[in-house]
Amino acid sequence: MPLDRLLSRAAVRLRAAGSPSPRLDAEVLLCHALGCDRTWLYTWGDREATTLVRARYEALVAARAEGHPVAYLTGEREFWGLALETHSSTLIPRPESETLVDVALALAPVAVGRLLDLGTGTGAIALAFASERPGWSVVGIDHQTEAVALARRNAERLAIGNAAFLVSDWFTALVGERFDVIVANPPYVAADDPHLVNGDVRFEPVSALVAGSDGLDDLRHIVAAACDHLVPGGWLALEHGHAQGAAVREQLSVAGYVEVASCHDLAGHERVSLGRVPGLR
Template sequence: MTDTVESAIKRATLLLQSSSDSAKLDAQVLLLDVLQKPHSYLFSWPEKLLSAAQLQQFDEHCQRRLNGEPVAHITGLREFWSLPLQVNSSTLIPRPDTEILVEYALSLSLPMAAKVLDLGTGTGAIALALASEMPLWQITGVDRVADAITLANTNKQRLGFINVGFVQSDWFSQVDAQQFDLIVSNPPYIEYDDIHLSQGDVRFEPLSALVADDDGMADIKYIITQARDFLTSNGYLLIEHGYQQRTKVHSFFAQMAYTNILTVKDLANNDRVTLAQWPG
């Protein structure tokens, strides 16, 4: 027994409805990974029969998704800023909301050859997105996890960007004494007792990349404090944070003598990124 492309997607959609809010899309992405075809193939060849091997791999993919494993971990890929990035369990899966940080960073008035630092780079998503848009920027991404740096370098090599480099560093610890026009970060900002940590895809992601002490504020405060030694005069710091942390982030930026503090909302109209300038 075998399935057509169309019938396989219908069957998988029904199967995944109990474990996913995007069952049909998940089924489509998983099948395209098996077929190694673009999305248009699903509509061009709906009656195409799957081979026994393809059907077996698709069923295995669906079972993993049924168990809650993220689609990105199953396929090994996630698109961010239209860039196909390899992902694995050593880092967070890049999320669409983080593109807001990239979008706003690109809107800032910065030198043509700006020096940029991405703290906690993970897959390299933010650094690589900025590199793709600003080839003259000199971008450094750091992460304390060696496997994350390996992954970020793999993505860099696949995409062919030459204006970005990655260094293993616990925040600023291995960053040379230099100043940056822009520092960006998507640090851990979730509280340890947040109920969402036991739900959905985040169950399969590294806890150390998600949670922080001090009600999720510890790493944010550390970055805001230390960044003052690494920013140029009027340089910018952009930090992604939880939607309920706006007031605390604003307050700490002000306490640390930053100016022009502004919060940007994400795609769901939640407070998501706060930026400020260091007067120097």
């Protein structure tokens, strides 16, 4: 069977299964099965699929039809132009989190400094920032040893040498450490959120998604604790749900942060809220 026909059949199956992007999913999975990029696929789509490729591809399509995330099936997701290894022990990097990278870069206009990424997962945010600010020292922490190992592998394969990753339950391994900028994309989904039973999140670790009855437990903890780990004048920037901006701004203000504000993602939702510790750096 020609690759083009195999691809078309897979896209139809994934559309029927409810994939929001059936053609793209079908292409990415076929490229993974072939070990090629999409340009090769567009050029040589009339070639016959081998029996081995067809069997491998049909298994991938079947798993995707059941809802398994493409990023877990291929073991890779692009973020900020970086090809990151993914694993089911961590969240899948999402485009809206690039807003947090944009904010962090805006808060770091100088050539040198220290940034901390809390709950780093794949290392996506830490590595994106580090790639843009090579003079900065970046630390990413996660309480999952699997996540820290994954982030370290991503740093190595991308040859990003100014980012280090540590196992830590939030700030517990960082006693006495201070940073110019702290960023976090913590769990912020409410325990009863109906979206938890839909889409990719069904297969992602609940501990990386859910934070109490209102989704704000971890955000509250970070806001309260980060003051002791920021230099005077340092910034805290937090990703949160699209309806949580007002609550996070209130937490920041009550905790004594100044210049509190929120930034919107490309969809127009409040996605990142930030505040500065009083004082001069």
